[in-house]
Amino acid sequence: MSDLVIGVDAGTSVIKAVAFTLTGAQVAAASVPNRYETGSDGAATQPLERTWNDCAAALRALGERVEGLAARTAALAVTGQGDGTWLVGRDGRPVADAWLWLDARAAPAVRRLASGPLESARFEATGTGLNTCQQGAQLAQMAEVAPHLIEAASVALHCKDWLYLNLTGVRATDPSEASFTFGDFRTRSYSDAAIEALGLGAWRHLLPPIIDGTQVTHPLTREAASVTGLRAGTPVSLGYVDMVMTALGAGVHTGEPGVACSTVGSTGVHMRAVRAEDFHLNSEGTGYAILLPVPEMVTQVQTNMAATLNLDWVLAMARDLVAEFGQEITQDDLVARIEGWLARTEPARILYHPYISEAGERGPFVDADARAGLNGLSARHRFPDLLRAVVEGLGMAMRDCYAAMGPMPSELRLTGGAARSRGLRGVLGAATGAQVRVSSREEAGAAGVAMMAAVAIGAYPSMDACIADWVTPLLGPTEPPDAGLVRAYDGLFPAYLAARRGLVPVWAGLAHRAPSGDVL
Numbered sequence: 001m002s003d004l005v006i007g008v009d010a011g012t013s014v015i016k017a018v019a020f021t022l023t024g025a026q027v028a029a030a031s032v033p034n035r036y037e038t039g040s041d042g043a044a045t046q047p048l049e050r051t052w053n054d055c056a057a058a059l060r061a062l063g064e065r066v067e068g069l070a071a072r073t074a075a076l077a078v079t080g081q082g083d084g085t086w087l088v089g090r091d092g093r094p095v096a097d098a099w100l101w102l103d104a105r106a107a108p109a110v111r112r113l114a115s116g117p118l119e120s121a122r123f124e125a126t127g128t129g130l131n132t133c134q135q136g137a138q139l140a141q142m143a144e145v146a147p148h149l150i151e152a153a154s155v156a157l158h159c160k161d162w163l164y165l166n167l168t169g170v171r172a173t174d175p176s177e178a179s180f181t182f183g184d185f186r187t188r189s190y191s192d193a194a195i196e197a198l199g200l201g202a203w204r205h206l207l208p209p210i211i212d213g214t215q216v217t218h219p220l221t222r223e224a225a226s227v228t229g230l231r232a233g234t235p236v237s238l239g240y241v242d243m244v245m246t247a248l249g250a251g252v253h254t255g256e257p258g259v260a261c262s263t264v265g266s267t268g269v270h271m272r273a274v275r276a277e278d279f280h281l282n283s284e285g286t287g288y289a290i291l292l293p294v295p296e297m298v299t300q301v302q303t304n305m306a307a308t309l310n311l312d313w314v315l316a317m318a319r320d321l322v323a324e325f326g327q328e329i330t331q332d333d334l335v336a337r338i339e340g341w342l343a344r345t346e347p348a349r350i351l352y353h354p355y356i357s358e359a360g361e362r363g364p365f366v367d368a369d370a371r372a373g374l375n376g377l378s379a380r381h382r383f384p385d386l387l388r389a390v391v392e393g394l395g396m397a398m399r400d401c402y403a404a405m406g407p408m409p410s411e412l413r414l415t416g417g418a419a420r421s422r423g424l425r426g427v428l429g430a431a432t433g434a435q436v437r438v439s440s441r442e443e444a445g446a447a448g449v450a451m452m453a454a455v456a457i458g459a460y461p462s463m464d465a466c467i468a469d470w471v472t473p474l475l476g477p478t479e480p481p482d483a484g485l486v487r488a489y490d491g492l493f494p495a496y497l498a499a500r501r502g503l504v505p506v507w508a509g510l511a512h513r514a515p516s517g518d519v520l
Contacts, residue, residue, distance in 0.1 A: 007450030042104030127289025245448030302401030352393030395431030430485030
C-alpha cells in the first residue's frame with residue numbers, strides 16, 4: 001500500500017529526506033551533511049556530483065528507518081537552496097562546481113546592471129532586486145570573466161533542478177525561481193524584458209522549461225531507483241524554492257490577514273503572502289517576489305544574508321577565548337546560557353548591525369560591502385551585553401525588512417533555529433510589535449514540498465485543502481509581545497536605520513583597502 005510521501009530539502013549545509021503520511025504526520029527523517037567550499041575571492045562553491053550522491057544517501061538512510069519505504073512511497077518531491085548557478089553540459093554532466101547563493105563574485109555585475117537603463121523594467125517584471133546570490137547576476141558575471149563556463153553548458157539549473165534531473169532525467173525548473181530571476185511573477189513565465197536587462201539574450205537557450213510540481217510529475221528513473229532504494233516509476237514532483245516551501249509548511253498562507261512568516265536560521269527570510277495584484281514593489285528596488293504553489297498567490301520577501309550566523313560568531317569568540325586557557329566548551333553549552341544572559345541584561349543599550357556575511361547584505365538593501373558593527377559600547381559592557389546586542393540586531397534587521405514591505409505584521413509565524421528559544425522569540429516579536437506563533441512541525445521545508453506531491457497525485461484537490469490538514473492544526477498558541485520591549489525597540493529602530501545608512505561610505509572605504517592597509 002502506498003501511504004507515504006517523501007520530501008527532500010537540500011539545504012546549503014544539510015540534505016534532509018523526510019517521510020510523511022498522506023495526511024501530514026511525520027514518520028521519519030534522515031539527513032546527510034552538505035558541504036561547500038569558499039575562496040578568498042568571495043567564491044562559495046559545491047560539487048554537483050557530491051550533492052546528488054548526498055541526496056541519494058539521505059534517501060537510502062530514510063529507507064533504513066522506514067520499513068518497506070519503497071513500496072509505501074506514493075510520491076517524492078524535492079526542494080533545495082535557492083539562487084546560485086548549477087551548469088550542466090549536453091552530456092548531463094556538471095560543467096563546473098556550482099556557484100552558491102553565498103558566492104560574492106558577481107558583485108561587479110550587480111553594480112553594472114543596477115545602473116543600466118533596463119533595470120527598472122527588470123524589477124517591474126520580476127519584483128526582485130538584483131543581488132550577488134542570483135543566477136542572473138552570476139551568469140552575467142561569468143559571461144564577462146569566465147565565458148568558457150557558460151559556453152560549455154547546455155542548461156543552467158538550480159540545486160533542486162539538478163537533483164530533479166538526476167531523479168527523473170528531466171531538465172526543468174519551477175515557476176518560483178524562474179520568475180524571480182528571469183521572469184514575470186504575474187504570468188509565472190520568462191520575461192523578455194528581464195532577460196534582456198541582464199544582458200543574457202544570447203544565453204536564453206540555457207533556461208530550462210518551467211513546470212509546476214503540483215500539476216506535473218515525472219517517474220523516478222531506474223538509475224535513480226538503484227541508488228536511492230526507491231521504486232522506479234515513483235512519481236517525482238519538482239518543488240518550489242526552499243524559502244517558500246519552508247514558509248508554506250510553517251504557515252505563511254492560511255487565509256488570515258496580517259500574517260507574516262520568518263525563517264530565522266543561518267539566514268533570515270521574512271515574507272508575507274499576498275495576491276499578485278496586491279504585491280508592493282519596494283521603492284529601493286530590493287527584495288523578492290516568490291510565487292506560492294497556490295493560484296494567484298505570491299510571497300513578498302526580504303532576506304538577510306546572515307541571521308543566526310551572527311550568534312555563531314559571537315559564541316565562537318567565547319569558545320575560542322576559553323580554549324586559550326586549555327578549557328573546552330561546546331556550542332550547545334553556550335546556547336543553553338543565552339536565555340540567562342538575555343534575562344540579566346538591559347535592552348536597547350547597544351546597537352548591532354548583523355551584516356556578518358562576507359557577501360554583504362541583500363535585504364532590505366543590497367550592498368556587498370556591508371559589514372557587521374557595534375555602536376554604543378562603554379567600559380561597563382560585558383559579554384552578555386554583546387550577546388543581547390547581537391540578538392537585538394537580528395530583531396532590528398527583521399523590522400527593517402518588514403518595513404520595506406509595508407505595515408508591520410500583526411502575527412509573526414517563526415521557524416528555524418531561533419524559534420526554539422523563548423528569549424529570542426520575545427526579542428523578535430517585540431522588534432516588530434507582533435504576536436508570535438510557532439508551528440510544531442519539525443521539518444517545515446520538507447513538509448512544504450511534500451504537500452506539493454500530495455496535491456500532484458490527487459491526495460488533495462487543492463493546496464488550500466492540504467494546508468487545512470498539514471499546517472493549520474500544528475500552529476501553537478499566540479505569544480503577545482512584551483509592551484516594555486516594544487517601546488524600547490521603537491526607540492532603537494530609528495538609530496539603527498540612521499546608522500546603517502550613514503555607514504555606507506565607511507563600508508566602501510574598508511572594502512577597498514588591501515590587506516597591507518594600502519588603498520586599492
